[in-house]
Amino acid sequence: MVSTVMKTETGMTMRSNPLRTYKGISIGFGLLACLLVLGALLVPGFVSSQNARSILLLAAFLGLASIGQTLCALVGALDLSIPYIIGGANIxxxxxxxxxxxAPLAMLLVLLLGALVGATNGALSFKLQGQALIMSLGVGFAAVGAVQIYTSLGSQFGGTVFAPVPEWLRNISAFNGKFFGxxxxxxxxxxAVIAIALGWLMHNTWFGRSIYAIGGSRTAAARLGISEFKVWTVIHSVxxxxxxxxxxxxxxxxxxxFVGVGDPYLFTTVAAVVIGGTSLLGGAxxxxxxxxxxxxxxxxxSLLVGLGLxxxxxxxxxxxxxxPMVAIYARSPHIRNQI
Structure with missing residues (x-):
């Protein structure tokens, strides 16, 4: 098993417990298996291919939204602007x-604006880390408010935009046929491709290791020449x-x-990070x-919906x-305390 190693300012080797790294994954797999068994027993058709497709489709949107939240959590931050940027981009x-x-140019512009808002959020949050959580929330409010003002010009429906959606965009998000068979x-x-690429980048590049280094020990990261401000800004931009x-x-x-389409992602992205076992203190x-x-x-x-809740x-x-998940993970000491 792989363990994390770094030198403290006293020269002592600081090594994380491998069990801490894999405990979250083990618990997650156990939960997933239990839920699948319960679904198969309690909800007819729960393990059908159609339901599996629906689950993966909804998971893809949450998974993409959770990328930034995961990177922020790894340095000990949280980004509460995520749902507001989602809603703003949607309208x-x-x-x-x-x-x-x-459409392609419009998508590129929206992407660049999202990255710009994220970078602004990162820069401001870094400078005012004592209020970083509220700062990210404020940036999100400001961004979605500005978009609503723009979309309401000449219209009384600022939070809802009715426009033809390109067929190719519909096919990307809700295709009912076969994609490469x-x-x-x-x-x-x-x-899936982004998840694999991100996993490789996080463990095989200087930038990925810098994120873990800052989350593990800011002092050690600084002595390695890692710019915390740059990393903080880049991950918020992402x-x-x-x-x-x-x-x-x-x-x-x-x-x-619809501007409210991002509302469910306010805490579900945080919940996904926590349930997966990533430490909100950073570094693990x-x-x-x-x-x-x-x-x-x-x-x-999906199981709760199938049960009619x-x-x-x-x-x-x-x-x-x-x-209980937070309580379980909180019992493990942070990497900077494991010497």
Whole structure:
């Protein structure tokens, strides 16, 4: 098993416990297996190919939105602007297309704006780390408010945009045919490719190792010449870009722009990170663990819907799941305390 090693300022070797790294994954797989068994026993058709397709489709959107949240958590931060950037992108894209901008160019512009908002969020949050959580929330409010003002010009429906959605965008997000012989929407393939690429980058590049180094020990990272400000800004920029991508893909899925489409992602991205076992204190976990958390959360939601539970009841069950998970992970000491 792989363990994390770094030198402290006293020259002593600081090594993380391998069990800490894999405990979250083991628990996640156990939860996922239990949920699948319960679903098969209690809900007819739960293990059908059609339901599996639906679960993977919903998981893809949550998984893409959770990329930025995972990167932020690895340095000890949280990004609460994610749902607002998702909602803003969801109504800004059709609004730009209605204004006459070609769809590819409009998507590129929305992506760049999402990255810019994320970078601004990262820079401000870093400078005011004592208020970073509220800062990210404020940046999200400001961004979605600005988009609503723009989309409401000449219209009384600032939070909803009615515009034709390109067929190719619908096919990416909600394709009912076969993609390269597979009966799944391309967005699922996109999610899988990004997840694999991100996993490789996090463990085989200086940037990925810098994220873990900062989360493990800021002092040690600084002495290695790692710029915490640059890393902090870049990961928030990635978070903003992925949120914008998620918002645009959700437009293809729903067929219409609605600013509230991102609301469910305010805490579900955090829940996916926590359930996967990534430490909110930073330095431990990764996107592979978050993928597992996303699957657990999506399968659980599908099971609760199949059992006929109302939305408030679903929230209560998810909350009851998160509390013990946090309690379990909190018992493991942070990497900077393991010498």
């Amino acid at each position: 800004l894209l059709p609004s730009l297309m209605v204004a006459g901008l070609p 597979l009966p799944i929407p391309p967005v699922i393939i996109i999610w 978070s903003g870009a992925m949120s914008a991508i998620t918002g645009m893909l959700l437009l293809g899925f729903s067929g219409g722009g 976990g990764g996107y592979g663990a978050t993928v597992l958390g996303v699957l657990v959360l999506t399968v659980l939601t 109302s939305f408030p009841a679903q929230q209560a069950v998810v909350g009851l799941l998160i509390v």
